[in-house]
Amino acid sequence: MRYVIALDAGTTSVRAFVYDLIGKQFVYRAQQEVGQSFPQPGWVEQDADEIYYKAAYVLNDCIRFAGANMVAGVGFTNQRETTVLWDRATGEPVCPAIGWQCRRTSAWCDALDDDTKALVRERTGLVPDAYFSASKIRWDLDHIPAARDLLSRRRLCAGTVDSWLIFRFTEGRSFVTDVTNASRTMLFNIHTLDWDDELLSRFSIPRSVLPEVRLCDARMGEMRTRDGVLALAGVAGDQQSALVGQGCLRAGEGKITYGTGLFLLFHTGEKCVSSRNGLLTTVGYALKSGVAYALEGSSFHAGSGIQWLRDGLGLLSSAAESEQVAQSVPDTGGVCFVPAFTGLGAPHWNSEARALFSGITRGTTRAHLVRAVLESIAYEARELTDCIRAEGVPLSAVRCDGGASANDFLMQFQADVLGIAVDRPAERESTALGAAMLCALSLGLTDEASLEQFRRAGQVFEPDPAVRELREQGYREYCRAVKRALM
Ligand code: ADP
Numbered sequence: 001m002r003y004v005i006a007l008d009a010g011t012t013s014v015r016a017f018v019y020d021l022i023g024k025q026f027v028y029r030a031q032q033e034v035g036q037s038f039p040q041p042g043w044v045e046q047d048a049d050e051i052y053y054k055a056a057y058v059l060n061d062c063i064r065f066a067g068a069n070m071v072a073g074v075g076f077t078n079q080r081e082t083t084v085l086w087d088r089a090t091g092e093p094v095c096p097a098i099g100w101q102c103r104r105t106s107a108w109c110d111a112l113d114d115d116t117k118a119l120v121r122e123r124t125g126l127v128p129d130a131y132f133s134a135s136k137i138r139w140d141l142d143h144i145p146a147a148r149d150l151l152s153r154r155r156l157c158a159g160t161v162d163s164w165l166i167f168r169f170t171e172g173r174s175f176v177t178d179v180t181n182a183s184r185t186m187l188f189n190i191h192t193l194d195w196d197d198e199l200l201s202r203f204s205i206p207r208s209v210l211p212e213v214r215l216c217d218a219r220m221g222e223m224r225t226r227d228g229v230l231a232l233a234g235v236a237g238d239q240q241s242a243l244v245g246q247g248c249l250r251a252g253e254g255k256i257t258y259g260t261g262l263f264l265l266f267h268t269g270e271k272c273v274s275s276r277n278g279l280l281t282t283v284g285y286a287l288k289s290g291v292a293y294a295l296e297g298s299s300f301h302a303g304s305g306i307q308w309l310r311d312g313l314g315l316l317s318s319a320a321e322s323e324q325v326a327q328s329v330p331d332t333g334g335v336c337f338v339p340a341f342t343g344l345g346a347p348h349w350n351s352e353a354r355a356l357f358s359g360i361t362r363g364t365t366r367a368h369l370v371r372a373v374l375e376s377i378a379y380e381a382r383e384l385t386d387c388i389r390a391e392g393v394p395l396s397a398v399r400c401d402g403g404a405s406a407n408d409f410l411m412q413f414q415a416d417v418l419g420i421a422v423d424r425p426a427e428r429e430s431t432a433l434g435a436a437m438l439c440a441l442s443l444g445l446t447d448e449a450s451l452e453q454f455r456r457a458g459q460v461f462e463p464d465p466a467v468r469e470l471r472e473q474g475y476r477e478y479c480r481a482v483k484r485a486l487m
Pocket of ligand 1: 261306
């Protein structure tokens with residue numbers, strides 16, 4: 001069989017890709033946008049059924065393209081933390097999915113006692129925050145009577161998007177997740193690689209509502225198609241999948257993904273490095289051969305700022321237009337932007353902060369605002385790489401991917417702000433590539449030693465020493481603006 005399919009259930013769209021194992025590239029892709037709703041300030045919800053139906057649509061599209069008998073299996077990758085509750089008997093969602101960016105549970109997280117907060121850090125490697133699934137499950141149990149009713153009848157399932165999709169694709173036969181998705185719930189012990197009974201008990205979340213946790217290169221189930229059955233094999237949360245897809249398979253290698261949010265992941269080997277700088281310790285991937293840990297810095301908003309300029313303010317007709325608009329001015333004219341739409345993630349972990357533009361004058365134009373939003377993305381990444389450096393991890397280059405990495409202006413600006421080379425592969429869909437690689441690995445179609453060959457070289461953006469001081473100055477201004485956003 002020549003192909004594997006990678007299904008990437010992202011925040012703003014669901015995509016499926018046909019990967020050609022012989023040509024070593026994607027040969028077909030299908031995409032459907034998925035909606036988000038914002039019922040209250042700081043709240044983010046999604047329709048789990050919409051995610052499923054659109055995933056089924058793009059998957060079938062890819063199967064039709066490749067021919068069912070030519071497809072060896074389907075690998076999954078997904079937006080992490082977003083939480084779905086559903087009925088085990090009917091497969092019906094109980095309520096809207098709570099999005100990873102949703103801040104509705106931040107007061108609940110703040111109110112956790114110090115002992116529990118310390119336990120979360122120690123067992124899960126995470127900073128207690130509304131971002132992670134535990135508080136979202138708790139919120140649903142506390143506010144949705146139908147969820148409590150199903151719980152009492154032992155029919156409640158709570159899972160992340162991978163778990164939800166695999167449950168539906170296998171018609172309820174597989175209720176599973178993978179180690180990386182589990183590691184983002186705030187309920188999973190990253191040392192023992194199992195749900196943590198102490199945390200489950202403190203949060204009053206019974207183990208029975210959670211999926212079985214499998215390795216990233218495990219078989220997850222089988223999906224019936226018109227022509228037979230298709231193996232569902234290989235799963236990783238989007239950022240971990242991108243780490244694999246970028247070929248960051250050795251300690252010291254790292255990547256930044258520029259999607260809705262910005263995510264930096266740094267491979268730290270078999271060692272769990274716990275951060276003193278607000279970074280998260282997480283599972284990079286867990287294979288039959290062993291576990292790799294990673295340090296992660298995540299900012300909730302990056303490309304979403306560009307989306308807001310387009311959809312909220314009408315300043316852009318497309319996200320891609322931001323590149324040319326930003327380059328139409330030599331600088332931001334003193335304008336600085338902080339993308340704290342729902343608070344600030346690493347390293348600040350502040351739910352109260354809100355986005356701001358500073359330094360606006362009568363001379364400020366649309367181009368200055370657009371440029372400031374793009375620059376803020378690069379500055380966020382700088383904050384995170386400074387934290388990585390502060391952990392004593394040296395950085396010599398970083399690999400980049402995600403929707404906004406298509407923007408050459410942003411990539412060059414990023415290299416200048418970081419002072420290191422920014423390496424963008426030919427295939428920017430590293431997230432999907434990681435899922436394809438894990439699927440191939442799971443099905444025995446490749447081996448670990450050959451994984452690195454999946455990544456094809458693209459363009460390397462080198463830092464320009466001539467603008468170094470200018471970029472340092474820009475970064476200092478950004479840090480001042482962040483302080484204001486935190487006030
Ligand atoms: P996700 O997986 O989080 O849905 P993607 O990796 O698909 O995200 O990236 C989409 C994001 O990237 C959107 O927020 C969009 O605004 C932004 N984006 C896409 N293309 C560009 C571009 N050329 N310049 C800047 N931002 C872009």
